[in-house]
Amino acid sequence: MNLPARPDATGAEKEPLLTVADRVHKLLDRLTPAEHKAARVLLDNYPLIGLESLGKVAARAKVSHPTVLRFVNKLGYDGYPAFQSALRTELKSRLQSPLSKKTKHDLRGDAPDFLQNFADAICSNVQQGIGSLPRQQFESVLAMLADPSQSIYLLGGRITDAIAQYFYMHLRVLRSGVNQITGPSISWPDYLVDLDSTKRLIVFDVRRYQPDVIQFAQEAARRDCHVVLFTDQWLSPIASVAKDVFIAHIDVPSNWDSMSAMMAQVxxxxxxxNYRDWPRLEPRMQEHEAVRMHYQQIMKPPS
Amino acid sequence: MNLPARPDATGAEKEPLLTVADRVHKLLDRLTPAEHKAARVLLDNYPLIGLESLGKVAARAKVSHPTVLRFVNKLGYDGYPAFQSALRTELKSRLQSPLSKKTKHDLRGDAPDFLQNFADAICSNVQQGIGSLPRQQFESVLAMLADPSQSIYLLGGRITDAIAQYFYMHLRVLRSGVNQITGPSISWPDYLVDLDSTKRLIVFDVRRYQPDVIQFAQEAARRDCHVVLFTDQWLSPIASVAKDVFIAHIDVPSNWDSMSAMMAQVxxxxxxxNYRDWPRLEPRMQEHEAVRMHYQQIMKPPS
DNA sequence: TCAAGTCTGCAATATATGGTACAAAACACA
DNA sequence: TGTGTTTTGTACCATATATTGCAGACTTGA
Incomplete structure (x- = not known):
């Protein structure tokens, strides 16, 4: 699925396609002797030396600080920090895809497969989202979910509402006392009356954080309601009032964010x-199944 | 979170081999709340965030600079630069071993546990689900989605309805003529009147295939409506009447199925x-954004 | 409720780092 | 050898960054 050349409306898209190393190679012969020394040191210890300070690099190359800086400017970066930032982003993508053939693709001008990149990005997000779960917090939320005496309220934003609903449909089967807050946000305050320290609010909020969701969560927290937040790596403002925060990366090579990692966490x-409380849950689930089957039977017109 | 008896290897600890992440995990529980936030940010963006400046990390974690510094000191590093240096060394060795094997395991020094298995299973499903997409079919569905003259109807089952909703929320922004079929299935037949050969039905159905969904899709197909199906590897009965079928694996080590791979496909x-039709979509999306912003403004009570 | 202790951000400070101006050095060419 | 150009390092400055002290906020336990 090599999608055709993307209309360059967003700009700033071309720069990252060239790695720092690429750029160095390209103008290696046009460099002055001292700058050449700096370039060699960079390439020989690529890329980590570039994350050291300007002075360290200069010392290693046995040239002066300004020489290294001039070299970096010639590479096309607006200052040393910009150069380091470019290295970091490069490093980031290299770390994410262990089988890093990316550079080769880029060098050849080969468009990397869009779908494959997309899948890789999502997997990376999923691994990150699940791997970084602090176990203690995970356990405590688990205990909370297992305790039927603690009523649970679920709320999501415009996009994340689907995840909230997904969670809701599952929890409904597993326990009682689960509520989904839906409808126009003007009607949400009705729920606030119920939200006190004996209740739990599970809220989903990702970037372009939604004012009405934030306000609701903050108000709930003010009423001593235990708030559990699912958010992205840039943290919703709700994070400061939430007792438990689950973070999932949502960035993928797309104009849209990906909720897959958040879904995986849920x-x-x-x-x-299920695993933990199976003995207790099994009867309930079987009954659930039986009731649903029976209901389907009686709904079906006799044919 | 090793649900089955946790191995909890108590082998002799090799101090010098402790990675930064190891140290963080070890004293995660002993950290103060604000420090905990810093730790989370570090783990969630590990390790590159640690190479940013103290201030950046603090801002990301929404805590003060000193808090991050105190956290780093607790990790056992003599100042922030020392901490960064440790990260760089760690990164260096990781970059040298080409197949950076199972980072998560290494970082924790743990046996693979429940969560890790779960994440691996989901990733495998995602890769399978996206890798196996026939490109031609992918392209044709893409063209269909891009054509505003073809009205689209979305339908999901009990669990997959959340995915249908998720897809709906996105498509709504991208184009007009998108409808979600919701509510009790008794009311669905109303929609059938509209479904003819000029309309497209996108239906989601996974195992325990839902009779009402199946019946609706079959009836739509009989009326010459182009049916696109998202289903699992065991194929919903709808597959036989659908023009396009997307298959996603849904099995994970759990009593429940995972919709993550299906989500990834969507x-x-x-x-x-987006990628393909960006020039045409951009104005619409910007207007969408502007309208939403403006609406938020006028809805907000003057304070 | 109060008091002891802990935690946390603000503000001040010291230091490191990046950036610039300029002059010395090296070079090219007559 | 001299002159104009390019290259390079020194010295300086501005800013960013790390670090420390302290006081207010928060928690804890009686």
Whole structure:
């Protein structure tokens, strides 16, 4: 699925396609002797030396600080920090895809496969989102979900509402006392009356953080309601009032964010809850299944 | 979170081999709340965030500079530069071993546990689901989604309805003529009147295939409506009447199925659609954004 | 409720770092 | 050898960054 050359409307897209090393190679012969020394040191210790300070690099190359700086400017970066930033982003993508053939693709001008990149990015997000779960927090939320005496309220934003609903549908089967807050936000305050220290609010909020969701969560927290937040790596403002925060990366090579990692976290919670409390849950789930089957029967017109 | 008896290897600890992440995990529980936030930010963006400046990390974690510094000191490093230096050395060795094997395991020194298995299973599903997309079919569905003259109807089952909603929320922004079929299934037949050969039905159905969904899709197909199906590897009965079928694996080590791979497919479609038709979509999306912002403004009570 | 202790951000400070101006050095060419 | 140009390092400055002290905020336990 090599999508055709993308209309360059967003700009700033071309720069990252060239790695720092690429740029160095390209103008290696046009460099002055002292700058050449700096370039060699960079290439020989690529890329980590570039993350050291300007002075360290200069010392290693046995040239003066300004020489290194001039070299970096010639590479096309607006200052040493910009250069370091470019290195970091490069390093980031290299770390994410262990089988890093990316550079080769780029060098050849080969468009890397769009779908494959996309899948890789999502996997990376999923691994990150599940790997970084602090176990203690995970356990405590699990205990909370397992305790039927603690009523649970679920709320999501415009996009994340689907995740909230997904979670809701599962929790409904597993326990009682689960509520989904839906409808126009003007009607949400009705729920606030119920939200006190004996209740739990699970809220989803990702970037372009939604004012009405934030306000609701803050108000709930003010009423001593235990707030559990699912958010992205840039943290919703709700994070400061939430007792538990689950972070999932949502960035993928797209104009849209990806909720897959967040979904995975939710699914992990559901799976763990099941695993943990199976003896207690089994009868309830079987009954659930039986009731649903029976209901389907009586709804079906006799044919 | 090793749900089955945790191995909890108590081997002799090799001090010098402790990675930064190891240290963080070790004293995660002993950290103060603000320090905990810093730790989370570090782990969630590990390790590159640690190479940013103290201030950047503090800002990201929404705590003060000194808090981050105190956290770093607790880790056992003599100042922030020392901490960064440790990260660089660690990164260096990781970059040298080409197949950076199972980072998560190494970082924790743990046996693979429940969560890790879960994440691996999901990733495998995602890769499979996206890798196996026939490109021609992908392209044709893409063209269909891009054509505003073809009205689209979305339908999901009990669990997959959340995915349908998720897709709907995105498509709504990208184009007009998108409808979500919701509510009790008894009311769905109303929609059938509209479904003819000029309309497209996108239906989600996974195992325990839902009779009402199946029946609706079959009836739509009989009326010459082009049906696109998202299903699992065991194929919903709808597959036989659908013009396009997307298959996602849904099995994970859990009593519940995982919709993550299906979600990833949907997100890939959205991303590709964006990528492909960006020039045409951009004005619409910007207007969408502007309208939403403006609406938020006028809804906000003057304070 | 109060008092002891802990935690945390603000502000001040010291230091490191990046950036610039300029002059010495090296070079090219007559 | 001299002159104009390029290259390079020194010295300086401005800013960013790390570090420390302290006081207010918060928690804890009686």
């Amino acid at each position: 699914e992990a919670l559901i799976a763990a809850l | 997100e890939a479609l959205i991303a590709a659609l």
